[in-house]
Amino acid sequence: MNDFPKNDIYNNDEASDGFERLIRRSFGHRFRYILIDLDGTLTEPFEGISKSIIYALADQGIKVEDPRELRSFIGPPLFEQFMAQFELDEERAAQAVKKYRERYSEIGWKECTLTDGAEYMLKSFKEKGKTVALATSKPEVFAKRILEHFGIEKYFDFIGGAELDPKGRNSKLDIIEYTLENIGAEDRDQALMIGDRFYDITAAQKAGIHQMGVLTGYGSWEEFEEYGAEFIADDLTNAANGLL
Numbered sequence: 001m002n003d004f005p006k007n008d009i010y011n012n013d014e015a016s017d018g019f020e021r022l023i024r025r026s027f028g029h030r031f032r033y034i035l036i037d038l039d040g041t042l043t044e045p046f047e048g049i050s051k052s053i054i055y056a057l058a059d060q061g062i063k064v065e066d067p068r069e070l071r072s073f074i075g076p077p078l079f080e081q082f083m084a085q086f087e088l089d090e091e092r093a094a095q096a097v098k099k100y101r102e103r104y105s106e107i108g109w110k111e112c113t114l115t116d117g118a119e120y121m122l123k124s125f126k127e128k129g130k131t132v133a134l135a136t137s138k139p140e141v142f143a144k145r146i147l148e149h150f151g152i153e154k155y156f157d158f159i160g161g162a163e164l165d166p167k168g169r170n171s172k173l174d175i176i177e178y179t180l181e182n183i184g185a186e187d188r189d190q191a192l193m194i195g196d197r198f199y200d201i202t203a204a205q206k207a208g209i210h211q212m213g214v215l216t217g218y219g220s221w222e223e224f225e226e227y228g229a230e231f232i233a234d235d236l237t238n239a240a241n242g243l244l
Contacts, residue, residue: 040217048111
């Protein structure tokens with residue numbers, strides 16, 4: 001028998017057909033509730049987010065020399081990231097978030113693309129009777145707008161996102177808890193979080209649900225291994241196929 005990783009990391013490119021069947025038989029059937037991240041998982045959002053951050057920082061007199069340094073903003077709450085990366089105090093960070101949303105609400109939310117395999121995965125989950133929910137750190141109002149823009153909101157039983165108030169529901173853990181409550185997921189052993197960063201993995205662990213990292217966005221295989229992701233898939237098509 002093949003010696004697979006102890007934490008049952010799954011990747012179609014490296015697992016045998018036998019292991020794929022083992023994953024499906026032993027784990028796939030148990031996941032009744034599927035929570036999915038948005039930025040970096042279902043969408044590629046860098047253009048809209050980075051341009052809106054640059055706009056917000058310009059208002060603070062801060063010039064971004066290399067937009068690539070803004071990749072760290074995809075995932076965590078904006079308010080916290082402005083303080084951490086640019087050493088803004090709470091007042092200036094709140095102003096930066098306000099300016100960011102000024103541009104993002106007008107045009108930035110549309111400056112994204114749908115990840116390959118996203119609709120296939122969502123459709124597959126619904127056809128198998130899964131309860132599908134979005135669990136994103138993006139404000140809920142923008143998340144709903146993006147899903148409607150791509151015509152994929154019909155696959156979701158619930159859309160869970162952050163509040164616009166920086167001191168409201170913004171942490172990934174709070175958003176997962178909020179989403180689980182709204183979909184009635186009492187048996188957390190039947191719930192799985194799919195995301196592209198360690199924030200998704202660690203928050204899901206704290207919430208007591210299963211986790212899958214997908215290599216579609218801003219995380220890496222090494223990152224998911226470091227933070228103990230139960231499963232890793234190289235794309236959304238393989239993520240769906242490995243769980244059905």
